[in-house]
Amino acid sequence: xxxxxxxxxxxxxxxxRNLRTDDNTVDRGSxxxxxxxxxxxxxxxxxxxxxxxGGEVTILTMGPDQATESIRKALSMxxxxxxxVLDDALAGSCAVATSKVLSAALGQLxxxxxxxxxxxxxxxxxxxxxxxxxxxxxxALTGARKLTVDGGTxxxxxxxxxxYEVVTAETPAVVSxxxxxxxxxxxxxxxxxxxxxxxxxxxxxxDLGVAPxxxxxxxxxxAVLEHSKRPPRSSGTKVTDEGAGGTQLVEFLATxxxx
Amino acid sequence: MSEVLVVVEATxxxxxxxxxxxxxxxxxxxxxxxxxxxxxxxxxEALSAKLGEYGAAKIYAAESAExxxxxxxxxxxxxxxxxxxxxxAAVLLASAQEGKEIAARLAVKLDNGILTDVxxxxxxGTATQVVFAGSTIVKSKVTRGLPLVTVRPNSITxxxxxxxxAVEQLTVSVSAADKLxxxxxxxxxxxxxxxxxxxxxxxxxGGRGVGTADNFKLVEELADLLGGAVGASRAAVDxxxxxxxxxxxxxxxxVSPQLYIALGISGAIQHRAGxxxxxxxxxxxxxxxAPIFELADFGVVGDLFKVVPQTAEEIRKRR
Numbered sequence: 001x002x003x004x005x006x007x008x009x010x011x012x013x014x015x016x017r018n019l020r021t022d023d024n025t026v027d028r029g030s031x032x033x034x035x036x037x038x039x040x041x042x043x044x045x046x047x048x049x050x051x052x053x054g055g056e057v058t059i060l061t062m063g064p065d066q067a068t069e070s071i072r073k074a075l076s077m078x079x080x081x082x083x084x085v086l087d088d089a090l091a092g093s094c095a096v097a098t099s100k101v102l103s104a105a106l107g108q109l110x111x112x113x114x115x116x117x118x119x120x121x122x123x124x125x126x127x128x129x130x131x132x133x134x135x136x137x138x139x140a141l142t143g144a145r146k147l148t149v150d151g152g153t154x155x156x157x158x159x160x161x162x163x164y165e166v167v168t169a170e171t172p173a174v175v176s177x178x179x180x181x182x183x184x185x186x187x188x189x190x191x192x193x194x195x196x197x198x199x200x201x202x203x204x205x206x207d208l209g210v211a212p213x214x215x216x217x218x219x220x221x222x223a224v225l226e227h228s229k230r231p232p233r234s235s236g237t238k239v240t241d242e243g244a245g246g247t248q249l250v251e252f253l254a255t256x257x258x259x
Numbered sequence: 260m261s262e263v264l265v266v267v268e269a270t271x272x273x274x275x276x277x278x279x280x281x282x283x284x285x286x287x288x289x290x291x292x293x294x295x296x297x298x299x300x301x302x303x304e305a306l307s308a309k310l311g312e313y314g315a316a317k318i319y320a321a322e323s324a325e326x327x328x329x330x331x332x333x334x335x336x337x338x339x340x341x342x343x344x345x346x347x348a349a350v351l352l353a354s355a356q357e358g359k360e361i362a363a364r365l366a367v368k369l370d371n372g373i374l375t376d377v378x379x380x381x382x383x384g385t386a387t388q389v390v391f392a393g394s395t396i397v398k399s400k401v402t403r404g405l406p407l408v409t410v411r412p413n414s415i416t417x418x419x420x421x422x423x424x425a426v427e428q429l430t431v432s433v434s435a436a437d438k439l440x441x442x443x444x445x446x447x448x449x450x451x452x453x454x455x456x457x458x459x460x461x462x463x464x465g466g467r468g469v470g471t472a473d474n475f476k477l478v479e480e481l482a483d484l485l486g487g488a489v490g491a492s493r494a495a496v497d498x499x500x501x502x503x504x505x506x507x508x509x510x511x512x513x514v515s516p517q518l519y520i521a522l523g524i525s526g527a528i529q530h531r532a533g534x535x536x537x538x539x540x541x542x543x544x545x546x547x548x549a550p551i552f553e554l555a556d557f558g559v560v561g562d563l564f565k566v567v568p569q570t571a572e573e574i575r576k577r578r
Contacts (some may be wrong), residue, residue, distance in 0.1 A: 013509050014528055017391040038510065095373060096366050104266030121509055122391075125375045126356065130331060134280065134367040139439035140330070143356050145503070155443075158330075159504055160356070161455055163448035167330050167439045176342050179510050180503045204279075221372030221403040225385065230396050233535060233554045240547065241561025246569025249541065252557040252578065256539055258461070258485065259572050 001055035001149070001171070003046045004109050005079065006116035006128070008036045009063050009070040012128045013121040024224035025092050026122055028064065038117025040077070041177050044184040046115050046246070049149055054239065056080050058109060062090060062101055068124045068200070070193065075195035076187035082198065083109065087205040089212035094222050095123075097215040098132030104134060104208040112171040118143055118178050129176040139169035145180040261290040261348035265315070266297065266338065275309040277458045282351045282410050283313040285380050287420060289406075290348040291385070293317040294424065295341065297334040297361075299327035307424055314420035323431040330440035331357060332350065333433040335364030341429060342369065347405065349384060354409035355457065362409050370393040371404030376513075378414035380406070392509065392532030401527040412457040417543035446500070454488050456505060461487030461518045462537070464507055467494040468523020468544060468563060471519060476499050477567050478522055484574050490514065490534075493525045508533035522563050526551025543567065 011017045011031030018027040059074045059082035061067050073081045085105050093101070098162045106114060119126040133140035141147075144156035145164065155168040161177060183185060187195070213219055239248050253259045263286040268276040279294070286292035294315040296303040303320035310318055321337040338361060342350060347439040347510045350365070352358035366373040379387035384406035388397045401407060457463065463485065465478035475489070482489045491501035493508050507514055509532040519537035524530055526542070526549055534540070535554055542555040543563045559566050 010564070013392070013532070017394070019390075019395060019397070095363075096370070099367065124390075125373075127357045127373065127375065130335075130360045130363040131367050134332075134335070134364045137436045139361075140332075141440055142330070142360060160445075161504065162272075163446045165330075165442050166444040166446070167442050169439050173439070178503070196300070218463070221366070221370075221400055222374055222401045225398045225400055227395055227397045230389065230394055235553050235558070236556035237559065238552055238558040239557070241559050241566050244569075245543070245559040245561045245566040246571075247573050249430070249543070249557065249559055249566065249570050250573040253518075253574075254577070256518070256556075258539075259577055 001049060001053050001112045002110060002217070003049060003055060003113045003115060004058045004106060004111040005039070005042050006048045006061050006114065007039045007043070007059050007061045007070060007074050008120050009033050009067040010120055010122040012034045013037070015167065017122070019224070019227045023092060024227060028066070033066060033070065035073055036117055036120045036204065038119060038121070038177070038179055040180050040184040041116050041179050042115040043074055043077050043079065044182045045147060045177055047185070049113070050053045050181065053149060058083060060105055060109070061085065062098060064091070068241065072195050073199055075198045077185060078191060080198065082200045083203055084200055084206070085203045089205055089216045089218070092217035092220060093215045094220040095127050095131065096221045097126055097219050099128055099135060101205070101208060101210055101215060102128070103132050103135040104210050106202060114174040116176050118176045121218050128181065132176045139173040141169055142176040143174055144175055144177045147177065162259040165208055167223070262345055263290040263292050264293050264295050264342065264347045266295045266352040266358065267310065268327060268358065269306055270356065276353070276455070277417065278353045278355070278410065278412040280313045281412070283310070283315055283417050284415060284417045285410060286349070286351055287314050288380065288382055288386070291316045292531050293319060295319045295321070295338065297321050297326055297337060297517065303426060307426060311424045311474065312419050313417060313422045314422050316422050318424045319429050320426055321429040321431050325431060328442055329436050329438050330442060331360045332364060332440065333431070333439040335361050335368065335431060336433050336437050337431055339365055339368040339383060347555050349406040349408065351366045352409045354411040358409050362407055366407060366466035366520050369404055371407050372401035373407045374399055374401060375409045376411045377408045380408060393535040394574045406556070411513065411515070424440060453482065454486070454510050456488045456490055456507070457514055459514070460516050461485045462490050462507070462514050462516045463487050463520045463522065464490035464524060465495055465501065465509060465522045466492035466524030467498065469495060469500055472500045477564070480571055481520065481567055484571055485518070487516070487518070493529045521551050522567060524551055527550045528555065
């Protein structure tokens with residue numbers, strides 16, 4: 001099975017993150033940039049399917065030059081190769097434009113299965129899998145906590161508020177996964193060394209048939225008008241339980257009219 | 260006044276969800292709300308009274324087994340046709356998995372911008388979003404097409420405004436591409452009578468400090484006494500104490516209740532991301548240095564196995 005995994009480089013969600021003041025985009029310069037955590041689960045799932053059914057795993061990333069670090073990190077887990085969509089015109093791209101670019105790249109890769117994380121930790125927009133499926137006219141099985149591959153038939157358990165849905169489709173399809181699906185492997189030393197030699201193809205926009213005006217700030221379908229830091233919460237009363245902590249808690253709840 | 264489409268979120272069990280009422284309330288600031296019900300046969304009838312109560316002047320009902328039996332795609336097709344026909348002032352959906360997915364397909368079909376996790380919406384379509392773990396407030400706008408926004412549950416207070424909605428049945432004609440992802444089964448899992456996590460006014464969450472799956476009964480007991488939902492930190496979920504769909508935080512649900520009670524949760528940024536816009540925060544933790552206390556309006560440094568039973572007892576006494 002020919003599997004493509006979408007990987008996004010994001011600012012580390014464990015540290016302070018900011019928007020730039022000049023163009024209102026994510027500040028990547030001041031951040032520690034890492035693979036979007038949820039994407040590691042997609043990579044793991046791809047590798048498991050390859051191990052069970054054979055095939056090839058390709059990483060597809062759209063992002064600036066520095067995303068190369070995340071591509072190598074992804075390859076060190078075991079995928080075979082990577083494609084990096086890299087073009088200065090892409091800076092500031094909205095989700096709609098991003099889906100156009102990724103769909104164009106996927107059109108050249110003939111994937112049976114496109115795997116991705118259910119959301120990124122920066123935007124948390126969660127729209128890309130369905131946007132791509134819509135553009136390519138293929139199925140989207142999203143929010144998977146379990147994926148089964150049986151020949152060309154894919155079946156997922158989709159997590160819902162009430163429980164789960166069992167959803168099935170034939171390949172080709174896009175499948176997005178939550179972090180409940182597996183436990184991603186750590187790259188081995190051998191894997192890290194091997195990743196340095198794995199092929200990474202760079203694709204500029206011109207090779208994808210997408211015009212610069214359709215992407216980036218020029219082609220954005222939405223705009224950030226302004227942004228500001230939310231004032232940090234200030235801590236209130238803190239008591240140490242000396243036998244009446246629960247009662248004191250209820251007294252607080254009572255003054256706030258919760259009980 | 261121009262029409263604003265509100266895509267209804269409802270469950271079979273509880274009917275119209277609160278986020279739908281919030282969307283109807285928000286929609287009234289931009290025009291006249293029309294509710295759009297996308298579901299199986301007979302879906303709209305049970306919902307129409309409630310939708311009218313909150314100002315839906317019209318209900319568009321698309322009811323078909325094809326909608327019910329396939330994932331998202333048929334809903335987006337029906338909605339796109341409706342939007343093209345009525346040219347609404349805005350389209351509002353819930354900022355939950357399915358609402359975002361329908362909106363995603365709609366954005367591509369109409370080549371229209373999209374804004375997700377919106378917590379406020381001005382008459383001119385300017386949206387307010389809270390991003391980066393609740394640390395940053397953003398004002399943004401769709402610049403191509405109409406305002407297509409998904410609204411985060413518990414962002415505003417729903418206000419009734421009685422209307423008597425006329426129901427218009429929509430013809431559902433979906434393409435082969437809409438039927439690629441087939442829903443073959445729906446399985447309900449434990450939840451009981453508690454309110455849904457993202458919609459609850461009170462959320463009581465447990466973390467690693469709860470210690471075992473069995474001990475979560477303590478968290479559930481306090482939640483039930485306060486009429487709240489139960490949440491869990493990632494550490495508790497990863498340890499197998501509580502199911503993933505109740506996880507609050509960066510890789511789980513974002514909640515914004517009136518009252519959030521954190522029990523045995525240290526307050527790592529991963530967790531704060533999902534709860535720090537809560538109105539009032541209460542924390543119980545044995546570590547007085549735990550970062551959760553930096554956010555808490557009221558904190559108890561102590562053993563939750565002593566503090567929580569006493570809290571429950573005291574609440575019962577005051578009834």
